[in-house]
Amino acid sequence: MANRHFRVWRGDHSGGDFKDYNVEVSEGMVVLDVLHKIQAEHAGDLAIRWNCKAGKCGSCSMEINGRPRLGCMTRMNSFDPTATITVQPMKAFPVVRDLVTDxxxxxxxxxxxxxxxxxxxxxxxxxxxxxxxxxxxxxxxxxxxxxxxxxxxxxxxxxxxxxxxxxxxxxxxxxxxxxxxxxxxxxxxxxxxxxxxxxxxxxxxxxxxxxxxxxxxxxxxxxxxxxxxxxxxxxxxxxxxxxxxxxxxxxxxxxxxxxxxxxxxxxxxxxxxx
Amino acid sequence: MATTHLPVLGGHPQGAASTCRQDAWYAGPLATLLFLCTALAYMTWAALQGNHYYADPYLSPLYSPVIFTDLSAAGAAPSWHAWVGNWPAWWPAALPLSPALLILPFPASFRFTCYYYRKAYYRSFSGSPPSCWVSPVSGRNYKGETSLLLFQNLHRYAMYFAVIFLAILFYDAAVSFYRRGEGFGIGVGSIVLTINFLFLSSYTFGCHSFRHMIGGGADVMAGKSGTFRHLRWKFSTWFNRRHMAAAWISLAWVSLTDVYVRLVSMGAINDLNSWN
Structure with missing residues (x-):
């Protein structure tokens, strides 16, 4: 288990902010797992679109550290252990809420x-x-x-x-x-x-x-x-x-x-x- | 929980070359910029020299084919190597007597309109965009290749000339194994010129327009009617997957070949060969 710092954009079409979360991350987790943990432990109203968790449905597209990625295919061990991980909605589409875009x-x-x-x-x-x-x-x-x-x-x-x-x-x-x-x-x-x-x-x-x-x-x-x-x-x-x-x-x-x-x-x- | 306020929805920064990327995204475009500027500066300098481009039997690829030759220049090609002959008297005195100036526009236009180099210089020179997920440097008046850059659509014509030049460079590589009066032999220069031909072939055969013209433009490529077409297309596709590497290596090798021929012609280095 390791404590990781996440910055997640929270808001809707009227505006929003980055919010910081410190999450305990265990071996084998992907970014989508961490976001689900944030939902469970810190922010029950965090909106994320997801479905298969296998990189085949294309639902959990988001921007992680400035690059569009599938949350379910982005492994936590691909980041520097001390780095802050920034998660945003896709830029090209209107925000519905949090990480969900239209x-x-x-x-x-x-x-x-x-x-x-x-x-x-x-x-x-x-x-x-x-x-x-x-x-x-x-x-x-x-x-x-x-x-x-x-x-x-x-x-x-x-x-x-x-x-x-x-x-x-x-x-x-x-x-x-x-x-x-x-x-x-x-x-x-x-x-x-x-x-x-x-x-x-x-x-x-x-x-x-x-x-x-x-x-x-x-x-x-x-x-x-x-x-x-x-x-x-x-x-x-x-x-x-x-x-x-x-x-x-x-x-x-x-x-x-x-x-x-x-x-x-x-x-x-x-x-x-x- | 701490909160950071950013003005843009989604937290995406705005402004020229802004991004949330945390890696060294600028390294690639910067390296491209430096490499292309260096190659361009050297080739322009070499093309304007008009001398030391020939060291029997090696001809620099920057000067091939030789249309006219100025025999008074040091290290110039002999008359028999020039397609037309000696330099004409009507040539304007203000222009340098350099055979390279007559032929370089053809390979230069092939490289300039190349689909790969377009990516390289759109990113590195015009910042459109500088890198993926980095905001473009220029504003919203973007027209892509529909307006000023419409000429890029004639890349296939530059490719036709490039194929002709390949045949000429094959000839140059072949004659680099033969010295008049001394017969067949081999030197370091022969190998350098042969590798130059091979690298340029790899680059040309992977050209997207070449791939389209030899088969990719057709819908039916397999079966009874198109088996050979499919083989041609697969051949070009193999090179096409390596087009970026071929673009860089062939550009560097053309410059190095000119450097080698120039140094041998100047007597700065000795060419190891079987003739001496």
Whole structure:
């Protein structure tokens, strides 16, 4: 048993403070265990979102010592024994209470993405997809929707450009559909005009933070940016398509009905919180 | 319980380069800044010299290919090595007679628009952001690569030139094993130039645009129609996973290769080889 010092942000959308807690920590504990102990011994009203305690549900995303982490996967023995551990809610989303944030903006983004549109079946009525092609898009299916990549992305986190960039989590969702050989939809115009692929400046923090080790930048975002280049910026490919009569769509389809949900207030935009 | 009051909801500090991180987050961007500035300063200096870039049979990669050669310069490439010949009379007197100035814009544009280097200099030079979970230095007028930086989308054209340059550097590495009049042999310089070609190949084959163009742009990569495409893509993917390391090592080795050729050409060091 060792006594550890925790600073936990407590508050709601109207404001809050850091509160200090000294907790007895035993071997094998993770940060979420310590927060539960704080709940049990010091602050019964401490709000935390959690579920599986196995790094698979993506619920307990929080910022620990300034870095987004899953509380259930952050072992106490990974810190210096004398260090104070600071725990905060995710910065990119509005605070509901204490460590719980409102991540509903992400669900609104998900609805903006057109669902899988299957190609016509082959002559024998089958839909075939080879294992290597499955493997390429399967990587993106590992996402547990912890939204730490969204919290990490400086475009959303620091610049408040939620209306211009869909974020890394949904860039890889689009990538998983766009690269799928059985998907018949063309998603490139939406990538550029609606989802803001050009806003990403590839600083790769989303890849660094992903608890599932998904190579978001190299395998998801950059391949999508390259497909946008194929369509809009490569003069040779544009000329070749024109000559061969293979025109491709350059304008996005109609606006989706969920656009109004975009305007979820960001933490610093809530009155009285500056 | 003690309480600390912070003005921002969630306790996140605001302002340029502010963060709650407690580690030395600035070490990486600072090292990048120093390394890139050092490499840039050396290469600019070397490119402006216009001399001591050739030591038979070694040609510095910063000067390859030689379009024109100025035979009056010490350590210049011989006429047969220049694609066009001797330096033309119409060349403006104000500009240095350096073959490097004619070719360096191509590899420089490949590196400048590289997806990896973009990360490196966006973080280190423009602080956008300086590091992960550290507030950006610039304000909210961020447009990403949709406005002024739209030209980054032409990276694939810089890549096409880089592939051509690879072929030229392969030739340079191959001829470094052959001295006119003395025949085949091997020297330390031959090995240095060969390693330079290999490092630059590793960097180029891992390029994201290269990976896209040779197969990644297609949805179907496996099966009857795309097996070779999938092999190509896997080949590039192997290098792509090591793109950052290849970017740094190849940049450093190009500079060191020029240093080696320059020192041999100046007579400051002797090249150990089988010819002497």
């Amino acid at each position: 991540v509903s903006w992400n669900y609104a983004q998900n609805k903006r993405i057109a669902p899988f549109k299957p190609k016509a079946p082959e002559a024998d009525g089958s839909h075939r997809m080879y294992q290597d092609d499955v493997d390429r898009v399967q990587e993106f299916r590992k996402c547990i929707e912890c939204f730490m990549c969204q919290d990490t992305c400086h475009i959303l986190r620091d610049r408040g450009k939620q209306s211009e960039f869909i974020g890394p989590r949904f860039m890889i969702r689009v990538a998983g559909l766009e690269m799928n050989p059985l998907d018949d939809d063309d998603r490139v115009p939406e990538l550029r005009h609606e989802f803001g692929s050009g806003m990403c400046n590839i600083t790769r923090c989303c890849t660094e933070v992903c608890p599932e080790g998904i190579n978001i930048t190299d395998n998801g975002i950059i391949p999508m940016k390259e497909r946008v280049v194929d369509r809009y910026f490569d003069p040779v490919l544009i000329a070749a398509r024109a000559l061969l009569g293979r025109k491709k769509r350059t304008k996005p389809k109609g606006t989706h009905e969920v656009q109004e949900v975009l305007e979820v207030p960001r933490p610093h935009e809530v009155p009285g919180t500056q």
